[in-house]
Amino acid sequence: MESRNLVICDREEGYAEAFAHYIMRKKELAFQVQTCSDLSHLLKLKEKEQIDYLFISSVYPPEDRKKADAGKVFVLTGESRSALAEGETAVYKYQSGEELLSELIRECSTKGHAENIFLKTVRKKQARVIGVYSPVHRIGKTSYALRLGQKLADEANVLYLNLETYGGVGGHFSGEGQNLSDVLYYARQEEGNLGLVLTTIVGHKGKLDYVAPIQVSEDIKSVSGEEWIDLIEKIMEQSIYEILILDMDEGIREIYRILRVCSEIHMLTADDEISQSKVRQFDEELALLGHEDVRRKIIRKGTRP
Secondary structure (H helix, E strand, O other): OOOOOEEEEOOHHHHHHHHHHHHEEEEEOOOEEEEOOOOHHHHHHHOOOOOOEEEOOOOOHHHHHOOOOOOOEEEEOOOOOOOOOOEEEEEEEEHHHHHHHHHHHHHHHHHOOOHHHHOOOOOOOEEEEEEEEOOOOOOOOOHHHHHHHHHHOOOEEEEEEEOOOOEEEEEEEEEOOOOHHHHHHHHHHHOOOOOHHOOOOOOOOEEEEEEEEOOOOHHOOOOOHHHHHHHHHHHHHHHHOOEEEEOOOOOOOOOHHHHHOOEEEEEEHHHHHHHHHHHHHHHHHHHHHHHHHHHEEEEEOOOOO
C-alpha cells in the first residue's frame, strides 16, 4: 500500500518533532511524516507532492491554511477558539500524542477513510501465539515474558498482553491511558478494525509493543475463555503482529482453553523441591483432565529466554 503524506506545521519546532516521532513509532500506520515551522516551507512541500493530512497551528489564518490544499486539515488550537474554514477540524494542541492520533483516526473513520491510513495486514507465514505460564509463583515470569518479547521484536512485529489477575500496574507498566479493558471492549464490537484501534492504545518497550494490564482484578476474572480466544483471533487477523505473547496466571477463567490456542507454552521452573512439587501437581492435573495437547506444547524454561 502506498504511504500517505502527513505534515505537521507549527512554529514550535520541538512540538512538531515530538508529535512526528510519536506517529512514526506506530508501525501500523501508512504515513510519510514531515514537519515544518513556517508557511513558506509548507508551500514548498505542497509543490513537490500532495499533502493528504495536515496538522497546522491556528496562528496561521484560514486563508493561509487553504493554500496548502491538503486533503484533510486539523487545526492545532490552544485555549482560545479559532475560526475554522469549511472542512477543517479543530484539535486541542496540548493533549497527548495518543489523543491527537485518536482524533485523526476518529475523523477518518467517520468519513470512511480509515483504511487509507492503516497498513494492510499480510498473510503471516509464521504467526505465533506464545503463552508464558507457570504453576510456580514469584519466579520472574513477567520479566521473562518481556525479555522474550523484546528479543523477538528485533526480527518481527510482537505484541505483549498481560492476562494476570494482578498485572503490576505502576511496576512494569504505566497506570495511565487505555488498557486491556479498552481492547476487549473494541474486540466485542461487530464493526471496526481492532488493528487500527490498537495503534492508539499500545505502549512501547524498545521495539516491543504492549497493552497495559487491566487494573481491577474482578474485571479480568469476569472475562470468559471464549472472549479471550475471540480477542486473540482478531489481533492475529486484523493487526500487523506476527507474534502475540500472553503472560498468564491461573486467575483467568478457562485457563486451559487459552493454553490450547497457544502455538507454544513457556513454563518457568525452579530446582527447589517446593517448586518441583508444584510442577508435578500441574503435570498430574494435565493428565487427569485429558489435556495431553497442552502438555505437548510446554517448553520448560529457566528464568531467562
